[in-house]
Amino acid sequence: QVKKNRFMFIVLLNSLQFSASGCADRRNVTAEPGQNVVLPCRAAGNKQLIAVEWSRSDLESDYVLRYRDERLDEENQNPSFRTRVALLDGAVKEGNVSLVLKNLTADDSGAYECRVAQRGAGEANANMKLISTVYLDVAPPPPPDQIDITVKPGQEAILPCRLTNSGLIKVVDWTRNDLGSDSVLLYRSPQFVTDQQHESFKNRVDLKDRQMKNGDASLVLKNVAPEDRGTYKCQVIYKGANNNKTQSVYQVPVSTFHLISVSRNQHSITAESGQNIILPCQVSDRSPVMVVEWKKAELDSYSVLLFRDSQFDSEHQHPSFKGRVDLRDRQMKNGDASLVLRHLTTDDSGTYECRVILTGAKRNLVAEPNIIINLTVSPGESVWVWIRDFIHSAEFQPKIFSVGINQ
Ligand SMILES: *[C@@H]1O[C@H](CO)[C@@H](O)[C@H](O)[C@H]1NC(C)=O
Ligand SMILES: *[C@@H]1O[C@H](CO)[C@@H](O)[C@H](O)[C@H]1NC(C)=O
Ligand SMILES: *[C@@H]1O[C@H](CO)[C@@H](O)[C@H](O)[C@H]1NC(C)=O
Ligand SMILES: *[C@@H]1O[C@H](CO)[C@@H](O)[C@H](O)[C@H]1NC(C)=O
Numbered sequence: 001q002v003k004k005n006r007f008m009f010i011v012l013l014n015s016l017q018f019s020a021s022g023c024a025d026r027r028n029v030t031a032e033p034g035q036n037v038v039l040p041c042r043a044a045g046n047k048q049l050i051a052v053e054w055s056r057s058d059l060e061s062d063y064v065l066r067y068r069d070e071r072l073d074e075e076n077q078n079p080s081f082r083t084r085v086a087l088l089d090g091a092v093k094e095g096n097v098s099l100v101l102k103n104l105t106a107d108d109s110g111a112y113e114c115r116v117a118q119r120g121a122g123e124a125n126a127n128m129k130l131i132s133t134v135y136l137d138v139a140p141p142p143p144p145d146q147i148d149i150t151v152k153p154g155q156e157a158i159l160p161c162r163l164t165n166s167g168l169i170k171v172v173d174w175t176r177n178d179l180g181s182d183s184v185l186l187y188r189s190p191q192f193v194t195d196q197q198h199e200s201f202k203n204r205v206d207l208k209d210r211q212m213k214n215g216d217a218s219l220v221l222k223n224v225a226p227e228d229r230g231t232y233k234c235q236v237i238y239k240g241a242n243n244n245k246t247q248s249v250y251q252v253p254v255s256t257f258h259l260i261s262v263s264r265n266q267h268s269i270t271a272e273s274g275q276n277i278i279l280p281c282q283v284s285d286r287s288p289v290m291v292v293e294w295k296k297a298e299l300d301s302y303s304v305l306l307f308r309d310s311q312f313d314s315e316h317q318h319p320s321f322k323g324r325v326d327l328r329d330r331q332m333k334n335g336d337a338s339l340v341l342r343h344l345t346t347d348d349s350g351t352y353e354c355r356v357i358l359t360g361a362k363r364n365l366v367a368e369p370n371i372i373i374n375l376t377v378s379p380g381e382s383v384w385v386w387i388r389d390f391i392h393s394a395e396f397q398p399k400i401f402s403v404g405i406n407q
């Protein structure tokens, strides 16, 4: 009785297998160049395996891999696959004839067909049958974008981050490289996680699209401040269309960008007629300074001081500044492009702008000024100089009676 039941079971299995092989399995697999993939194909485990053929529809007669009589047949193999393909060791006996394809290139994209010849108990013939077709797409990883965006303080910035393939986003982790383990924004489906969020981003960040339709995990950063400068990174964990089991980590960096906010400092300085004074202009970048231009808004095209091609350009200098201006540090070490202005008169009152071009930078002099200073020169005796940062001149000592902070 037991034997008979077992026999019935096998017959049932065989008929199931038969009807299943009637329509071949179809799958999509995506991978990146250099990776290894397994293209799935499963034959019946209870039949004798005679042959396995993996071919690609566009390769005509050559095989990707051919296995017959328990051996690989390398004679008819397409040379581009010779050292890169294999069957899974040990799994073949169980009918698992999945193809291992190593070190992928973009040329490996295509439709791979798996055919198997098997002989069941009592069967005389074993014909090749198409078991599965795997559409392999070898797509390069997304470029590590470097996006430089310029945002003024107070504005809103959008930091782009988007999956190149369609996937359901489960986790988004926005970080900035100088914040250690603190996050800019962390979303773990279905909610935002705020315990690790850096203080300065609380209530200032959001996702551009909270549903993250089309794999869009872009960040909105509100009320941008100079302190927001830095390199931001977006890391995404998503569930691929064909992969319901494991989640993949989207390779970083998806998007690295520098947030540059110009005119970060607006100063007001008050001085007295007859004094010498320093108008500070400091750039934080370490690249050497190539061009400095100090202008006074009221003087249109004239410059107060222009330094370029390693020398001062006096041709465009307004006559009223000739012989009265200099750079605090002519070498401009550490990005110091501060201006020395001697023998002040009340006519010097006005709005001064400092523009700096660093070696290798793309910015030109029409860009926004690095520093804007409102200078008020009074004819009186007492002087209040309001400076927010850095006047620490060693060789040049302006008469500073009091230094305060102007907000
Ligand atoms: C495979 O991809 C194609 C085109 O992208 C799509 O039409 C098809 O439905 C996908 N098949 C499966 C099984 O996911
Ligand atoms: C074949 O075997 C490998 C390794 O054990 C496994 O990962 C894979 O899922 C199997 N494939 C099929 C179609 O059974
Ligand atoms: C992978 O293939 C590339 C060329 O496509 C080759 O330069 C590289 O050495 C290969 N890597 C391995 C591990 O075989
Ligand atoms: C993925 O798995 C979940 C549960 O594990 C299941 O509910 C869902 O239907 C599966 N989706 C697909 C596309 O197979």
Ligand SMILES: *[C@@H]1O[C@H](CO)[C@@H](O)[C@H](O)[C@H]1NC(C)=O
Residues within 6 Å of the ligand: 266, 267, 268, 351, 373, 374
């Ligand atoms: C500087 O002066 C301009 C024009 O007078 C004014 O619009 C600007 O607000 C002033 N800036 C500061 C920081 O005082």
